[in-house]
Amino acid sequence: MAEKQKMIKVYLTGELFEVPEGSTIMMALEYAGFQLKQGVGCREGYCGACATVYREKGDYKLKGGLACQTVVSEGMAITQIPSVPAEKPIYDLNDLTPDVGTFTKLFPSVFRCVSCNSCTKACPQDIEVMDYIQAIIRGDLAKAADISFDCIRCGLCAMRCPAEIVQYNNATLARRLYGKYLAKKSPELEKRLEEIKSGKYDKEIKELKEMPHDELSKIYYKREIKIS
Amino acid sequence: MAQIIKLKDKNTDFLEKITELSGEQITLCEQCGTCSAGCPFVSEMDINPSQIMRLVMLGQESVMDSKTMWLCASCFTCTVRCPRKLDLSKVSEALRQVKLRGAIDEIDIKEISDEEALKLPTIAVVGSFRKFTG
Amino acid sequence: MKIPYFPGCTLKTTAQNFEMSAIESAKKIGIEFIELPRWNCCGVVASLTSDDLMRHLAPVRNFLRVQEMNKQGLVENENRLLTLCSMCYNTLSLSNLRMKNDADDLQKINDFMHKEEENYDGNIEVVHFLSILEEMGFDKLAQKITKPLKDLKVASYYGCMLLRPKEVGIDDAEAPTILENFVKSLKAETVDWDAGSRCCGSYHTVNNVEIVYTLVKGIILDARKNGAEAIITSCPLCAFNLDVRQSEIKKDNPDFQTIPIFYFTQLMGIALGLNKEALGLEFNKIDAEDILKKKKLIK
Structure with missing residues (x-):
């Protein structure tokens, strides 16, 4: 007989369940019978859809993590945050300037930051969120873009912020402004964009689009990745 | 009077x-x-x-x-x-x-006009929001 | 002398010319500003309620950075934190005072910032650049002047944050002289006037600009009445209100007699013989070059 799976007790949205030790929060939720329609995505820690807050037994700290990456522990209390209500202004990047005034216009709430660092503490990607918000406040968009690069927009920073800032949307704008106006132009990229515009790859893209899933998957995993 | x-x-x-x-x-x-x-x-x-x-x-x-x-x-x-x-x-x-x-703000931080937003120094914006928003 | 330096948000954005003129002027007299490698906005205005500790976090984090700079050897045994902006000076100083006077509050703040590598020990001193100059001696500064600002009548505008409240003021709250002494050391003429420490309207400029217009008009009229040809300030918010808002007053009232507004280090830079490029006078809204050309101080 197979060795018996050790079970541990966890609280899922306030209710007690027994789940297998070593499960991720996501596995625990599904084991307990929750059908995940929201708050789930790639299951590999990339997409940021499964933001979760939890407390470990005996610890006062409220922690944030991705359900697909965080392993449950005995007595853990867990609540998923399937979506974060966020301030998201519509803008046309072509009309904007890469400076602090653009943020005063589109995201004035960023100036309410009190440097409490709650955002950084909540970030499952270990990004120094407060530092990029501060970089935005002092108009250093290159730095903000650099620090926030690994953001997967899970929204936990915004949920914890006492100043009600939506950090990740600020970061997205900072990276867009940086990419469009501040980053050093790459001649290779310009060339490739021209090629795309001129239709050089149209045939290839059409083929890929029409390809059956199995075949596409095969090509995908066989692709060459050059790391130079 | x-x-x-x-x-x-x-x-x-x-x-x-x-x-x-x-x-x-x-x-x-x-x-x-x-x-x-x-x-x-x-x-x-x-x-x-x-x-x-x-x-x-x-x-x-x-x-x-x-x-x-x-x-x-x-x-x-x-x-x-x-x-x-x-x-x-x-x-x-x-x-x-x-x-x-x-949770009642005294000003609406969205009311800053586009023209003023590009002109105002950060020091004024931060100061104002600290005093007028909760 | 190397000293840890806190620039604040505005000297890095809309008032970069103020910072540039200050850094270059300081170099001329042997003071090197070492910017905190990592810093956050001080919050501009001090939190004044008895129970609100949250808003003191920002200042204290910056004090931690000074401690770290000493450990990293970026500065040697230097517990002072230098500011140029009057509001940064005031806000950082008031928070620091509270931390020094209330051990419980300091403990709470340190406990809250558990992600920081060390605790704030309460030993940092916040200083304003003007105080550093005073300590060095305005007579010494006078000796280093290569281009005396002869015949230029300069009104010293302190505003609020350099002087009040008394606990953190860099000079007497009612009868300050430090800016006048500074002006004299540049060989310019001081102006005796009433509005030197009257509020410019501060952050009301965001949502109640009419009040700022009224106050700025009063300040400019008083300066004009007493013969001022230029006004200096150390606060980038006062500078914005006196300069940019004054230009708007002028636009609506063509007869209004304007006065150019200088950041104190812009005039200092001229007197120390800095290149015009280091002063950024072209970014001052009210023409700042005209009067200097008339006095043959710049070409």
């Missing part, structure tokens, strides 16, 4: 709350009026600073409807002149906080 103010029953809780939040012993005010005389914003105020002190002392919560506390820019002119060494800037801050802590 004489002004008739109808007083309501004294709300001691209100006086205590403002005393605690500001850390200032409001009842020490002797109504000399030095604060009002030197206030750079007094001409815009509906109730002048020394009257605010008196009304708070009398537990009159109606001061919350006055615009005086919002006009106070914490310039500390009254603070350095008060013969009783009371810090009225702290009293104004306490009054503002009573409202702001109820």
Whole structure:
């Protein structure tokens, strides 16, 4: 007989369940019978859809993590945050300037930051969120873009912020402004964009689009990745 | 011009709350009026600073409807002149906080025009939001 | 002398010319500003309620950075934190005072910032550049002047945050002289006037610009009445209100007589013989070059 799976007790949205030790929060939720329609995505820690807050037994700290990456522990209390209500202004990047005034216009709430660092503490990607918000406040968009690069927009920073800032949307704008106006132009990229515009790859893209899933998957995993 | 103010029953809780939040012993005010005389914003105020002190002392919560506390820019002119060494800037801050802590902002931060947004220095924006939003 | 330096948000954005002129002027007299490698906005205005500790976090984090700079050897045994902006000076100083006076509050703040590597020990001193100059001696500064600002009548505008409240003021709250002494050391003429420490309207400029117009008009009229040809300030918010808002007043009232507004280090830079490029005078809204050309101080 197979060795018996050790079970541990966890609280899922306030209710007690027994789940297998070593499960991720996501596995625990599904084991307990929750059908995940929201708050789930790639299951590999990339997409940021499964933001979760939890407390470990005996610890006062409220922690944030991705359900697909965080392993449950005995007595853990867990609540998923399937979506974060966020301030998201519509803008046309072509009309904007890469400076602090653009943020005063589109995201004035960023100036309410009190440097409490709650955002950084909540970030499952270990990004120094407060530092990029501060970089935005002092108009250093290159730095903000650099620090926030690994953001997967899970929204936990915004949920914890006492100043009600939506950090990740600020970061997205900072990276867009940086990419469009501040980053050093790459001649290779310009060339490739021209090629795309001129239709050089149209045939290839059409083929890929029409390809059956199995075949596409095969090509995908066989692709060459050059790391130079 | 004489002004008739109808007083309501004294709300001691209100006086205590403002005393605690500001850390200032409001009842020490002797109504000399030095604060009002030197206030750079007094001409815009509906109730002048020394009257605010008196009304708070009398537990009159109606001061919350006055615009005086919002006009106070914490310039500390009254603070350095008060013969009783009371810090009225702290009293104004306490009054503002009573409202702001109820999650009611005094200004709409989205109301800054595009033209002003590009012109205003960060120092003004941060300062304003600290004083006018909760 | 190397000293940890806190620039604040505005000297890094809309008032870069103020910072540039200050850094270059300081170099001329042997002071090197070492910017905190990592810093956050001080919050501009001090939190004044008895129970609100949250808003003191920002200042204290910056004090931690000074401690770290000493450990990293970026500065040697230097517990002072230098500021140029009057509002940064005031806000950082008031928070620091509270931390020094209230051990419980300091403990709470340190406990809250558990992600920081060390605790704030309460030993940092916030200083304004003007105080550093005063300590060095305005006579010494006067000796280093290569281009005396002869005949230029300069009104010293302190505003609020350099002087009040008394606990953190860099000079007497009612009868300050430090800026006048500074002006004299540049060989310019001081102006005796009333509005030097009257509020400019501060952050009301965001949502109640009419008040700022009224106050700025009063300040400019008083300066004009007393013969001022230029006004200096150390606060980028005062500078914005006096300069940019004054230009708007002028636009609506063509007869209004304007006065150019200088950041104190812009005039210092001229007197120390800095290149015009280091002063950024072209970014001042009210023409700042005209009067200097008339006095043959710049070409």
